[in-house]
Amino acid sequence: MRRKVTLKQIAKELDISISTVSKSLRDSHEISEETRQKVQAFAKLYNYKPNNIALSLKNKKTKTIGIIIPEIVHHFFATVISGIEQVANEKGYNVIVCLSDESFDKEVINLEMLASGSTDGFIMSLSKETQQKKDFHHIEEVINQGMPVVLFDRITNDVFCDKVIIDDQQAAYDAVSFFIEKKYKNIALITTVDYVSVGKLRTEGYLKALKEHKIAAQNHLILKIEDIEHCQDSITELLQNNEIDAVFAVNELFAVTAIKTALKLGKKVPVDIAVIGFTDGIISQFSTPTITTVSQNGIKMGQKAAKILIDRLEKEEEDEQYTTEIIETNLVFRESTTT
């Protein structure tokens, strides 16, 4: 059988990035005339037809919503999908999920694939690499083609579309303020590198809470982790500092690793060291001690995103006004903090 040439194959063949291929096919002036011509000639030769199905379906609704998320082995994203499913099913829509695996290229490929006639619109959370590259042309492209996009959680201000977020800064501020009010003196932060938008905002919330309570931020109490899989060593190093009496962690894995590490170092939780995590997932509920967390309410976030998208899909006229919906968070108190 004859195989269709893919964006990826064109990129590989011409030794350029998928992003460049995609932009060249759209005749983007970000790309040199020469490259554009080369890509277009190659695509023509191999019969590449972007959105060829979409064209034939132009006025047909698929009644399907595409979701693109960075990873699946992550309770938060799973709960958002559940929330989307609930609303979509009620309104008679199907849901298709694709994973970017934190890769920009996979995000582009999945978006192109689903935009080619499979879905009416998208609900997305950006991959780490997309946030790092700050290249959002693929998202703008589908919006320009008339397919609405709702971004959630990991969003960007560079794309005009509907968004559903929590107030990450405020949530972190609340958690750290709780520690300060309880008279903890040396509150450590375990966070991600800054290009992950939610990690950055949570770090800002931590700093803001300290500042407003006139506590000087100390660099040696702030740990920024790049490689989540191997966070154990740097957390051990951090917690060997016996001054630390409280830890705010920007995700569940950092929180549970901090607790396990503290216990290994002979510290008692919450007596010697109290811990608050972020994301109210399975680990927080089942680890011992159970973990106090900022609940993001993924179900509600998914429901809201689906409602916004479906409302937009079913409106007769195009609405150029976009909304950014903020879902409320709250602290769920458990055994890793004293009340």
Next chain:
Amino acid sequence: MRRKVTLKQIAKELDISISTVSKSLRDSHEISEETRQKVQAFAKLYNYKPNNIALSLKNKKTKTIGIIIPEIVHHFFATVISGIEQVANEKGYNVIVCLSDESFDKEVINLEMLASGSTDGFIMSLSKETQQKKDFHHIEEVINQGMPVVLFDRITNDVFCDKVIIDDQQAAYDAVSFFIEKKYKNIALITTVDYVSVGKLRTEGYLKALKEHKIAAQNHLILKIEDIEHCQDSITELLQNNEIDAVFAVNELFAVTAIKTALKLGKKVPVDIAVIGFTDGIISQFSTPTITTVSQNGIKMGQKAAKILIDRLEKEEEDEQYTTEIIETNLVFRESTTT
């Protein structure tokens, strides 16, 4: 914009099941002549065109694999998806995931949607309701249309296709035999209702281990749970029996609930009561005590399923020989058992 009428709408309008609509549109002789004519007339009137896109794409490959799983907030299925993604990405395939939410109707709808031009083949694990109804016509239908299907974990012997499973009976047999060799006397079983194929096989493994060691099975030590969300009460009732010194649970949630319940009843784990679970997920790793489990190796299962499917897609000739691949399991020893 003109909306496409869906299977669901036809079913609702005519007050018949989705399965009946789907079979009628295929002119299945399982359905009465009268119903078939009614459905076909209605579908024609509202311009319903099953697989209209598929027809135009008949000789085109989408290089996309469709996955249909019962639920997403479940570590095992998430790891299988990761395994599928790994192999698919290596071989240049995209992956689309849809959820049946344990519903037969959603499984049919998702399969029809993805079969309409979006994917080359499928990797599926059956919904509870499909296993209960024993209606697999939707799967046979896509296979007949030339789209290969690989079933994994929750499978059926009634469909001829490739399958990837673990030996559920053997895995349960091994776990229970371990208890018997360690001289535990009253080994309880917490399992699902019998129509869930894997639950049934694990129950059989438990019974086989007892029988081969000449231990009489006792009904009051076997708990079959229908409603997973509300398993707490019946597990409490079971564990009030002070004879029980070991529990084999067919999933992670039952295992962690058994441990929490035992602790609440003032029993020590593993001293008073030892526990082995099934599925080596996040809960087993992070709960206290950590839980000894049968590891299903979801990643490996996903990789194998993807390899089998892609091999079949890329073969020049059709191969009528189907394989059933058995992935090895092993016991992962942790704190909930003494060694």
